[in-house]
Every structure is written in C-alpha cells, then in structure tokens.
Amino acid sequence: MATLSLCMIVKNEEKHLPGCLKSAKEAVDEIIVVDTGSTDRTIEIAKLFGAKSYYFKWDNDFAAARNEAIKHATSDYILWMDADERLNKADLNKLLALKHNLPLDKKTAFAVEIVNYRKGKFPETAYQTRIFPNLPNIKFKGKICEQISFSLAESGINFKVSNVKIRHLGYLTPQIWKNKLQRNLPILKATLAQKGTSEENWDIHYYLGISYLNLKEFSLAQEHLMQVLTKDCSFKNPSFYISAAIELAKLLKANGKDHQALQILLKLKSEFPQNDLVLCTLGKFLYEQKEYKKAIQALSQCQPQKIHLEVVPISKKDYIFEYYKYLGLCYEALNYMAQAITAFKKAIEVKPHSPYLIAHLCSLLLFKTNQIEEAIFYLIKGINLMEKRGIPTAKHEVYIALCLMLAIVFARQCRIEECVFLAERLLKSIRYPSVRLIHKLEELAAIYQEIGKYLQDKNLIWANLAFDTARQLLCLKV
Known part of the structure; x- marks a missing residue:
C-alpha cells in the first residue's frame, strides 16, 4: 500500500491546528509542518502530534512555502491541508479507503471537495487537487492562490475526482x-x-x-x-x-x-x-x-x-434555490399558476428558512388557486419559522402578512379562538400600545380594524388584509 504525507504551512495557528491534525492523523504516515514565523504555541502543538517541524522565512510567496513543506516529505503521495481545515469521521474513512487504493505507479493525482463555511449562509463548494504523487519535479506555482495542478499537468499526471470532502472554516465571518x-x-x-x-x-x-x-x-x-x-x-x-x-x-x-x-x-x-x-x-x-x-x-x-x-x-x-424561485416567478408572470406553485415549493424544500417566499407562495395558494389546506400548512410553517428565529420584531412585515392571511382563513372557517390568538400575536409584533381583553366578536373585529389602521399609517401594504379579516368577522355576527 502507498504511503501518504500530510504537508502544511502555518503561522500562529494554535487555535486551529489541533483540530486539523486530530482529524487527519489516522490517515497519514507522517506530518510535515513548515512554520513561517509563529509567536504562539503552534510548533509545540505540532510536535505533540508527532509532526516534523521546519522553519521557513516568509517572503510573500505561498508557493515557495508549500514547496519547502513538500521537499521534506518522504511518502509516496502528499496530502496538503491548512490548519483551519477538517476531515469528519466519514471523510476520514473515505480518505483511508482512497489511500489503500493509491496507484503505486504514482501517475495519478486526486481532487477533493472543499466545503467553505460562512456564518448564516449555505456552504460554498469547489474541487481542488489535494493528493498528488511525491515526485521531484512536482512544484506549487503562484505566489498567491498557489496551484499544484499546472506542474502535475506538465508532468503528464492524470487527474481523478475522489469522494473525500475537506471542511474549511477559515471564512466563517465577513x-x-x-x-x-x-x-x-x-x-x-x-x-x-x-x-x-x-x-x-x-x-x-x-x-x-x-x-x-x-x-x-x-x-x-x-x-x-x-x-x-x-x-x-x-x-x-x-x-x-x-x-x-x-x-x-x-x-x-x-x-x-x-x-x-x-x-x-x-x-x-x-x-x-x-x-x-x-x-x-x-x-x-x-x-x-x-x-x-x-x-x-x-x-x-x-x-x-x-x-x-x-x-x-x-x-x-x-x-438551486434561485433556479426554482425564478422559474416559479416566470410561470407566475405568464399565469401558469400550477407550475409556479410547484417551482416555489421546490425552492422552499432547498431553503426552508425562506419566509418571504413562503408568504408569496401562500398568497398564490389562497387568492389565486383557492388551495386552502395547503395554504394553512405553509402559513403555520412560516409563522413558526419566524418565531423560532426571533424575526417578528426585526422583520415583521412578512410575519404580519402570514398572520393576517391565516386570520382570514380562520375567520372564514369560524375559528374564532385562533383569530383571537393571531390578533394577540400581531399586536405584540407591531408593539401596538392598546392591548386589551377580547370578549365579543365586535371587539375582535375592532382589533383587526385598529391593526389595519396602524399598518395603513405606516404605509405597509398588508393593511387591507387586516380590514378584510375585520369584515369577515363582522359577517359572522350577521
């Protein structure tokens, strides 16, 4: 079986290095760490994991530093990683399986999927050549955003895509x-x-x-x-x-x-x-x-x-979310409501935390296609989503729309207790000062009238939904 060296360049990585080395050490035969000027415990930590450590004076050239690291590798193949990268257990096992099958002729390099995590966003993914044969003519090129693939291609090395993922935590915050x-x-x-x-x-x-x-x-x-x-x-x-x-x-x-x-x-x-x-x-x-x-x-x-x-x-x-959203918007613009609704549902499956699109979908279900039960399902889903994430006080326009659409449905179904409950939620959301007990249907209708006037004064487009709910409640009395 071929051997594998983990090669890294580091500087002041005492925070991240332990997690990286712990995640990968089982799959590699040696660890090479080249330090470019740390003043913290980075080298001490590397040695605790059995790494061979070397110093390289930093000169604004990432390729030169990486080439210094691979120069010291003695295994058949090289894996390069950064300190803020990780292998989870499943991908460690995938890497071990790949290592077991690395070709001994050293004519193939392997790309892995790099998963970049950003706070509050979906991860970004791309493929990078991270495992390659340890040959004297293979060198990194480029002082910045350094690449090994150019040298591999010049040497006639074949490329394959592996199923290994490396998780990158270095871009977590803006x-x-x-x-x-x-x-x-x-x-x-x-x-x-x-x-x-x-x-x-x-x-x-x-x-x-x-x-x-x-x-x-x-x-x-x-x-x-x-x-x-x-x-x-x-x-x-x-x-x-x-x-x-x-x-x-x-x-x-x-x-x-x-x-x-x-x-x-x-x-x-x-x-x-x-x-x-x-x-x-x-x-x-x-x-x-x-x-x-x-x-x-x-x-x-x-x-x-x-x-x-x-x-x-x-x-x-x-x-993928944008694809389905814009496909739905196109169908809606052409009045193909069934196709639009299907596309919006698929978009929400991709990104469930999409209150704006949920509200838009509910408006089509309620007012364009009269699919009441499905509308109720998505309205409750949207309201619960926003409440769990604490959105109502920060971005309450969509929350108001969802509550008012649900209130209209419940008013039509004579579900008065639910209308009372939604009125209380709405009053709390808009921080309306006149919160009072509701004993009669007229009082409940009056509350929705007041909510409508409040929204109207704020130039919010959902005022008419509140007025419609009030009218629907008064119709019940008659």
Missing part, C-alpha cells in the same frame, strides 16, 4: 474573509506588476477582480474581470472564464448597462451551451428583463443538481 482579501491584495498587485501585461495573466486578474468585488471596489473589479475573458483562459480554465463573465455581467447590470450585460451572457451561452450555471444565470437575467418565455426556455435546459464551477467555490444550494 471580517475574517475581508482580512484575508486585504492580506492578499499587495501580493497579487506585485505579482501582476512583475509579470507585465501579457494575456496569460488572466489568473492574476481573476483573483484581483474577485478580491475587489468582495471588497466592494466595483470599478476596479470590473477592470480586472474584463482582462480574464481571453481565449487562453476559456481554454485552460473555463471555470474562471465563466465566473468572471457572470460577475462582470452583474456589475454592468448594476450600472444600468443591461444590453452589455445581456450580450456577455448570450456569448457565454454560445461558448458553453450546456453549462448549467450559465443557463441558470441567463434565465434569471431574462426574467428581470421581463422576457419570461425566453427565461423559461433557458431555465428548462438547466439541470439544477448539476450546477457547479469545479475549481471556483459557489454556493450550490443558493443557485
């Missing part, structure tokens, strides 16, 4: 992500200045464009993303090309240049006619242009479960 972008910018700019204006620098332009985009420096982002759209990039790294084109189209649209944005997306579709992310993005854009039939045509060609960009991290679940 501030951590921002700090890393700001750290990388000077290295990227220096690298570009050193390389000059060659069209082959599209990779540096890509990283600069995405960095500026995330730092909200949109004019600089646009400038660099335009430099990515070269034939060389399209051929060598379609994922970068597609990602840059989509982000550029979004920037142009945000600046009111819809025609230019559309031309970029249409050209992208002609170049990559079967790419699901391209089709999904084009469909969304066409919906926003009110080209509903063309949007449905593009979306219908898309297979949402296959949306990915291989080496570029994207939130797959977000895109």
Whole structure:
C-alpha cells in the first residue's frame, strides 16, 4: 500500500491546528509542518502530534512555502491541508479507503471537495487537487492562490475526482474573509506588476477582480474581470472564464448597462451551451428583463443538481434555490399558476428558512388557486419559522402578512379562538400600545380594524388584509 504525507504551512495557528491534525492523523504516515514565523504555541502543538517541524522565512510567496513543506516529505503521495481545515469521521474513512487504493505507479493525482463555511449562509463548494504523487519535479506555482495542478499537468499526471470532502472554516465571518482579501491584495498587485501585461495573466486578474468585488471596489473589479475573458483562459480554465463573465455581467447590470450585460451572457451561452450555471444565470437575467418565455426556455435546459464551477467555490444550494424561485416567478408572470406553485415549493424544500417566499407562495395558494389546506400548512410553517428565529420584531412585515392571511382563513372557517390568538400575536409584533381583553366578536373585529389602521399609517401594504379579516368577522355576527 502507498504511503501518504500530510504537508502544511502555518503561522500562529494554535487555535486551529489541533483540530486539523486530530482529524487527519489516522490517515497519514507522517506530518510535515513548515512554520513561517509563529509567536504562539503552534510548533509545540505540532510536535505533540508527532509532526516534523521546519522553519521557513516568509517572503510573500505561498508557493515557495508549500514547496519547502513538500521537499521534506518522504511518502509516496502528499496530502496538503491548512490548519483551519477538517476531515469528519466519514471523510476520514473515505480518505483511508482512497489511500489503500493509491496507484503505486504514482501517475495519478486526486481532487477533493472543499466545503467553505460562512456564518448564516449555505456552504460554498469547489474541487481542488489535494493528493498528488511525491515526485521531484512536482512544484506549487503562484505566489498567491498557489496551484499544484499546472506542474502535475506538465508532468503528464492524470487527474481523478475522489469522494473525500475537506471542511474549511477559515471564512466563517465577513471580517475574517475581508482580512484575508486585504492580506492578499499587495501580493497579487506585485505579482501582476512583475509579470507585465501579457494575456496569460488572466489568473492574476481573476483573483484581483474577485478580491475587489468582495471588497466592494466595483470599478476596479470590473477592470480586472474584463482582462480574464481571453481565449487562453476559456481554454485552460473555463471555470474562471465563466465566473468572471457572470460577475462582470452583474456589475454592468448594476450600472444600468443591461444590453452589455445581456450580450456577455448570450456569448457565454454560445461558448458553453450546456453549462448549467450559465443557463441558470441567463434565465434569471431574462426574467428581470421581463422576457419570461425566453427565461423559461433557458431555465428548462438547466439541470439544477448539476450546477457547479469545479475549481471556483459557489454556493450550490443558493443557485438551486434561485433556479426554482425564478422559474416559479416566470410561470407566475405568464399565469401558469400550477407550475409556479410547484417551482416555489421546490425552492422552499432547498431553503426552508425562506419566509418571504413562503408568504408569496401562500398568497398564490389562497387568492389565486383557492388551495386552502395547503395554504394553512405553509402559513403555520412560516409563522413558526419566524418565531423560532426571533424575526417578528426585526422583520415583521412578512410575519404580519402570514398572520393576517391565516386570520382570514380562520375567520372564514369560524375559528374564532385562533383569530383571537393571531390578533394577540400581531399586536405584540407591531408593539401596538392598546392591548386589551377580547370578549365579543365586535371587539375582535375592532382589533383587526385598529391593526389595519396602524399598518395603513405606516404605509405597509398588508393593511387591507387586516380590514378584510375585520369584515369577515363582522359577517359572522350577521
């Protein structure tokens, strides 16, 4: 069986390093840790796990540091990880199975799925070559966003995708992500200045464009993303090309240049006619242009479960949610309510914590198709969701809409106790000062009238729902 070395570069990682080494140590035959200047307990911790530790003076070159690490490896294959990455138990077992079958001819490298976690968002996923043969001519390239794949390709190494996932915790908060972008910018700019204006620098332009985009420096982002759209990039790294084109189209649209944005997306579709992310993005854009039939045509060609960009991290679940949401909106705009409702339900399955879409779906079920029982199910689901997450006081417009739609249904069904309960919830949500006991149907109707007037004074669109509930309650008395 082939042997495997874990190679890492670290600096002041005493917080993260134990979790990483603990998760991976069972699968590797040796651990190589290259330290670039730690002042905490990083090296001490590495040695506790039996790691061989080395010092490398940091010179703003990630590839040089990684090459120093792999230089000391003695196993047949190398696995590289960062301190803020983890293998869970299931993926550790997958890695052990893969290790057991690593080809002894050392002619194959393996990609793993990297799962980037961000607080309050769906994870982003992409594939990276993380396991490769330990050969003297295999080196990392690139001072920043370093790659091993170029060297592997030059050496004729085959690539395979494994079923192993590595979980990355390094982008958990926006501030951590921002700090890393700001750290990388000077290295990227220096690298570009050193390389000059060659069209082959599209990779540096890509990283600069995405960095500026995330730092909200949109004019600089646009400038660099335009430099990515070269034939060389399209051929060598379609994922970068597609990602840059989509982000550029979004920037142009945000600046009111819809025609230019559309031309970029249409050209992208002609170049990559079967790419699901391209089709999904084009469909969304066409919906926003009110080209509903063309949007449905593009979306219908898309297979949402296959949306990915291989080496570029994207939130797959977000895109699948957007796919079904915009497909539903297109059908709704064309008055195909059954198809719209089906699409919205699928979107909610992907992202259950979607109170706005739940409220929209309920309005169709109630007022367009008269599917009362299904409406009740989703209304209760939405109300409970918002209450569990503490949303009513912070974003209460949707909560009010859900409660009022449910109140109308219950009023029509003569379920007075439920209407009282919903009135109390509504009064609490809008912090209405006149909370009083409700003894009679007229008093309950008056409460809903007061809620309607309050919402009307606040220019909230749901006021009419409150008035309709009050009228429905008064009709019961008659």
